[in-house]
Amino acid sequence: MTSADLILPVPEGQAPAAVVLHRPDDRAATERSHPLDEQLTRVSAALDSFGYLVALVPATLPAQERRRLHTVRAVLESDRIALVDVDLPPLAAALLARQLTLLCGTDLAPGVLAGAARLLPYYLHTGAVLNSIARLDRVEVNLRSHLRSWVPGSQFAVVANPQAHLAELTGSARLPGPDFATHLAVGEHGLASDWVSGDLARQWRCQRVCQVPLPAASTQWWGNQKLVEFAAYIPDVAVLHQLVRSVRRDACGWCGLETIGDRCLFCSARVEPTAPTRPAAVTPGSAATPAGTSRRPGPGAGAGTVSRTETDSRYQIGPTRR
Incomplete structure (x- = not known):
């Protein structure tokens, strides 16, 4: 990950610690605080310690910083680094990183673990409560809702993943949610989280509500300075492991890693399904x-x-x- 506040704690001893690749704010900061040679040293040390590295790259990452990641991978000439694009709200991205960190302690192969970074987002139900949708560009907003957002006191509940949904927050507001057991992570900034922790948690039948710090990037992602971000996720590593193991696995014809999906995320080679005997x-x-x-x-x-x-x-x- 590129920010320390996207790393959520995991139970001690269950998984290796996640590695943070600090993102520079500008070129001057890059040269001063996190030069290329320092990042090369950090990534090389991580490869020496763990063998493989799965890097979650937010879709909102600026092009300059994205190029830096590819530069690090190219200079090290390593096919043991997978750069996985993640188009999720910040809190959901943090939960995905936590789930993958837990799965690192299981018997999943590196290629399968990297593929899980594209599979597990389908099981993350994430959204936010906003007091304005005037600057919301992540979810389609119709004209009526846009006009309603200018009414003082209006609030909206938005689901961004896995399927976008927008509803005005009233006493009867309902959001489409998961049909499997989850915990609900909630981070707030400037708004009360009572509706999320109460009504929404009951609607989605969440087994537990967890208060977490709101990632710094959330206000920009949602276009609001005041919001409550939430995400329902599968907390049990055994369930996650079973979910990933249930997906068909094939060997990459180029690097030989066992993978899931149609492309190896380490060497970028297309994976052809194994023909049945x-x-x-x-x-x-x-x-x-x-x-x-x-x-x-x-x-x-x-x-x-x-x-x-x-x-x-x-x-x-x-x-x-x-």
Whole structure:
């Protein structure tokens, strides 16, 4: 991450600490406080310690700072650095970083972990309560809502991810939310969070409400100086692990890493799905092989047996027992 306030704490001893790649405010600050050689040293040390590095790159990151990340990767000539673009509100990005940090302590391969950075945002329900939507450009605002925002005392509840939704905050306001168990993280600045911690938490059936510091970038992202940002997330690392493991995995043909998705995020090579194994020939007219059992093939079928397991829908070929 590029800011320390996007790093949320994790239970001690469960995962390695996240690495912060400080973002310079301008070129002078870059030369003075975080020159290129210092960032190279930090990234190189992280690679030596952990082996691989998954860097979450916010979509709002200025082009100059984005180029700096690519420069660091190019100078180190390392295919062990994955730069993953993340188009999420700041609090959701911080929660995604926390989830990935927890998953670092599991048996997931680096390529799978990097792919999880693109999978898990679909399970983050994030939004904010705003007293004005005049400067909100992250969610489509119709003319009626835009005019209502000029009425003194008006407030709006906005969901930005996974599907945009805007509603005027009234006693009957309802927001589309998750249909699975979550915790609700809430960060506020200048507005009371009572509706989020109370009504919204009950609507979404959140098991717990956690107050967290509001990231500094949130006011700019939402176009408001006063807001309450919230995000429902899966807190259990076992559930996250099962979710990621349930996705199909393929080996990258270039670097060999196990990945999920259509592209390896470390070497940028396109990943072609592994072709299913062709079943061995079976004598026409023979009875189907029961699940979990094996049988000899008929004449001309070759020295192999065909079995079908309950956990794999593809046929598996094994040696013939004699």
